[in-house]
Amino acid sequence: MILVYTENWDGKFKKLSYELVSYASELAKKFNTKAVAISIGNVENSELETLGKYGVSKIVTVKNDKLNNLDNKLYTSVISQLAEKEGAKVIILANNNTGKAIAPRLSAKLKAGLVSGIETLPESIEPFTIRKKVYTGKAYANIVVKSDKKILTLFQNAFGLFETGGSAVIEEFNPQISESNITVEDINKTTGKILLNDAEIVVSGGRGMKGGENWAPIEELAQLLGAATACSRPVSDEGWRPHGEHVGQTGKVIAPNLYFAFGISGAIQHLGGVSSSKCIVAVNTDKDAPIFEAADYGIVGDVKKVIPEIISAIKEIKK
Amino acid sequence: MKILVCISNVPDTTTKVKFVDGKKFDSAGVQWIINPWDELALTRALELKEASGGAIKQVTVINVGQIATEPTIRKALAIGADDAIRVNTEPIDGYYVANQIANVVKSDAFDFIFTGIESADFNGVSVGGILAELLDISSVSAVSGVDFDGGVFKIKREIDGGTEKLAVKTPVAVTVQKGIAINPRIPAMRGIMQARTKPLKVVEPIAVEILTEYISYEMPKPKGKCKMVSADNVKELVNLLHNEAKAI
16 A cells, blocks of 8 residues: 655645555556555544545554654654554655755655656656656656665645545554654744745745845735745845745755746756746846746846836735 | 765766667766765764764764765765765666665664765666665655754754754664755865875675566656747736646
């Protein structure tokens, strides 16, 4: 069977959990097997029912106070215990901070080949061949996973959601859990803001914004569209915006449906981080800026003038 | 206390990537560097050592690679690492590399192990976590800050929805990202001179089962031409995004 590691926040499944389950369900068809989801922590019952509609035959819930915070070692142990009990062939996780923390440990624990950052189903099952981006988006590699068990991490927003209308059996699982060597002393939750990796629309600014004090229009546009805000490397290096917002080769790699690049010239390292975006809009005063080669729509103009006009035109449409 | 920093030898991030017959990375004319996250990790490791009042005695770097990676290792020594280890083999995949490092660490224990979150070439996001599991020690990922405070390592990590501050018991492995240090340390002339005589131990590899194989490479399809809209007609852009791209 195919095992999916789902994630939740405040009692609800994250959108990525539905994407992962959709992916696992399609992959299970190729393998002629079933997909099973594991959920760690407290999730509302109605959420479990909804998840069942995306093609998993079973949802296994694990509740234990020792798992209140992410401890990579303990989570790996829990997931691998279930994987062995159920005979998982493939384990699928999100390619986010959590997935990146657990997937490699699972790979070592289960001696399962890991391919991280996939966007599509495998090209073939035997041999198991799958495509992923390498050199931060500059190329694709075709990878054969030779081991019997496999671990995959899926980029968010890459695969889509497919409701199949089924329903899942819900089962509890009580694995052995050892003591943690990690103590969480302080948690600072981001509230009221859309996370960069979750966002379907991202509004981003570069050096052309000419200073952190000029970010209000970007934030206004992001708010209007339910989008996340981002920036290019010089912006976070200058301290105009926090490092967590930096997208590009050494920052975050994102794949939103729509990416606005305001005052970003489009250095090769930046493009690596955003080239998977389905639609890129660039506004820059320099008509020769490389960002226009990567963009779908472009305006040669001053961001100070253009962004407020975009905002009012969108408000018109939303009326 | 001893710190180990795992460094990968990768093409400079401005490299125009090319392949020979779609099978092998074309290294002609490529500049090789310390993987950017590993370089930041090394910078932070040295800062911690200097501020520890002698509690942290040693910062060692390790690389899995053929002899051609030695200039990159010497650069790490020039930046300030005390000594270096090179496992003399081609880095085949993350599982293979982590096993080689684990083999070294099993006979030469380290209290704190740094790895970059990923390498700029294969973006495998694997070595740090696999290494920790092989050594059966704790690991923390997406780390954006490390402090050594009263003999305890304090770690700041990004979770999906915020940040957390942790206290961790050693031994521990962390995978670090942007923020751990802002600018990488640049070697000074004195450091470059000293690096020539610092110990660089070469270790032969162990046999490890290969779990994944990179069989071929492709370049992404070129993008269609960018549709330009006049700056005097911003409304048109929004109409296109709404009606044509259906993105808003």
